[in-house]
Amino acid sequence: MYSDDLRSRVMDWLEANVPRPRLRHIAGVEATARDWSRLYGLDEERAGWAGLLHDLAKYFPDDRLLDIARAEGLDIDSAYETLPHLLHAEVGAIEARDRFGVDDPAILDAIRHHTCGSPGMSPLSCVVFLADSLEPNRGQSECLQAMRRLAETHLYRAVVAVCDESIAFLRSRQQPIHPRTVQARNWFLHHLAESPLPIIQETVA
Numbered sequence: 001m002y003s004d005d006l007r008s009r010v011m012d013w014l015e016a017n018v019p020r021p022r023l024r025h026i027a028g029v030e031a032t033a034r035d036w037s038r039l040y041g042l043d044e045e046r047a048g049w050a051g052l053l054h055d056l057a058k059y060f061p062d063d064r065l066l067d068i069a070r071a072e073g074l075d076i077d078s079a080y081e082t083l084p085h086l087l088h089a090e091v092g093a094i095e096a097r098d099r100f101g102v103d104d105p106a107i108l109d110a111i112r113h114h115t116c117g118s119p120g121m122s123p124l125s126c127v128v129f130l131a132d133s134l135e136p137n138r139g140q141s142e143c144l145q146a147m148r149r150l151a152e153t154h155l156y157r158a159v160v161a162v163c164d165e166s167i168a169f170l171r172s173r174q175q176p177i178h179p180r181t182v183q184a185r186n187w188f189l190h191h192l193a194e195s196p197l198p199i200i201q202e203t204v205a
Helices: 004-017 020-039 044-053 062-072 078-082 084-100 105-112 123-134 142-151 155-172 179-190 198-204
Strands: none
Touching (some): 004 020, 004 044, 004 084, 044 123, 062 084, 084 105, 123 155, 142 155
16 A cells, blocks of 8 residues: 555654654554454454554644644634644644655545544544554553453444543543543444454454
8 A cells, every 4th residue: 555665754754753652652553453453353454554643733832733723724623722732633634645755545544543532433444543552551450451352342342441541631630621532432432233243353364
């Protein structure tokens, strides 16, 4: 889909612009997204590219994030105004497109939704959303281990669990919660019966 030359350019850019611990996280998201995409019969290469590119804008200053988002015509709601760093997902998709020529809507959507989630995310976006929160470098707590097992057996339940954990974490610290995380949680909770399961994918194949 994309060339080794493009991967080299992305890696060179990341190594120059992203701290080493974040590079380990990015590698973990890329690998985890690939692994879980195989479980669900999804496109492993797309998942890997989305994982590799998902944090391009993670370390952009707030004013740069807001400027890029406004220039793109994005809706800057009060949550983004209060916490501009949440825009790094949306801006990361813009950077992937404009800096590296990525034009695959599935990859760009997965980058765009990896932080706050979104109602009706595609299975590929769900996998990247989960990989971002649950890749091995995030830790080995019992809670994380349980959510990883869930991510390997029931995609939508895992999305709900990660949203619940994120909401609880932010509430415990009296921090704002982006409404899209709540909307995503409610949408996937409502559609649990529609979640693809690995055993179904394997049976169909």
